[in-house]
Amino acid sequence: MIEQIYQIVKLNFRLEWQERQSYFSILIYILSSVYLSYLVFSEVISAETWNAFFWVIFIFSAVQAAYRSFHYEADQRFLLYYGMVKPENLVLGKIIYNFLYLYATGLFTALVFAFLMGNEINSLGAFLFILLLASLGFSAILTFVAGISAKASNNPALPAILSIPLLYPQLISLSRVSLRSLTGFSWEVNAPLLIVLALLSLVSLLLSFLLFPYLWRD
């Protein structure tokens, strides 16, 4: 099982790397949206605005990045997978791939933010950890929604409509706890919120894992 998941992750990286423009388009997407907020908000950047803009941009680039998850499976390869891969393994592989992808995206976004808007991050370790939790929860939900919209087809707004409301619970807790990592972080004080975040990610993971087989069979 682990071998199969590993193969799926590797395959995904290989396929995406063959068509590098999807990676580059995400990078440009982030650059241009951060620059946009830099232009609009350059005078009044505080920790709060930094935080708000960061999460809004991250959530949109995450949706952009992940909705292509099942792009390659859309036609012929579906048939190949039915026989060869268990849906549980497939979804776990995709989630792991998206997790790595989203974490890289988040790191890049934070980097561009720090460069353009000034480095507001006070406790870097905490921020990176929060980003890790965020990528985990986001990848679980976004992979699942990408599966739904790949099957529902031809409504370009569907991934965003379906996933953004599902991401709100995490986003609310995330923006609150990450603001504290910008202004000064204490692990003891924030432990309950971090646990809630971890639990939310876990619930999303579990739901994706359990429900994906239903989505998958045709």
Add this chain to the structure above:
Amino acid sequence: MKGIWWKLLGLLLVLFSLVYGMLGPVQRLPILNETIRVLYYHVPMWFAMVALMLTSLIYSLKALNTNNFAQDSYAFEAAKTGFFLASIGLSTGMVWARFTWGAFWVNDPKLNGTAVTMLIYLAYFVLRNSVEDPFKRIRLAGVYNIFAFVMMIVFIGILPRLTDSLHPGNGGNPGFNKYDLNSDMRPVFYSAVIGWILIGLWLTNLRVRYKNLKEKHEQV
């Protein structure tokens, strides 16, 4: 549920709570004053909404296991009724908030929770409409419905408990929870809750039957 008794019961209970909610005695509290009566018209909506969303979830689970259209459409209609009740709850809450907080909408965990819940169910409706193949629709919509229900519980049940809220029932504000539901108000409130749940189920039932009749008519 068979027969007419539960429909009559629901009607009676709702009528009782509507009329007696206006006429019955309530305690006088600072700031709240007579607006405490909104308890009868606002809170039962959320109870009924959760009950209907739960019904929708159960039918979705059934439909996923049996691939049955009837159950799938029941799930859809239950979610629609729940959404309708939520919009009533939202508007009565907004009227109340205008008179006690001074604004129709404030940034508060509970209010955000209901707004997002409604957005999630709107997304569910959009998803249903964008899938043509009915078998595919059972699966996609059913699976999303399960997700939606879990997120709703997280939103209205768990997140508000973690933060202070302006809304009655949380934090240290002069809300309902300390004083409300004395012996005068309790019977009216409970009959409103049960009544609205029954009315919601009846409404769903009617919508499903109407839809079935319409389909039959179109086939003929």
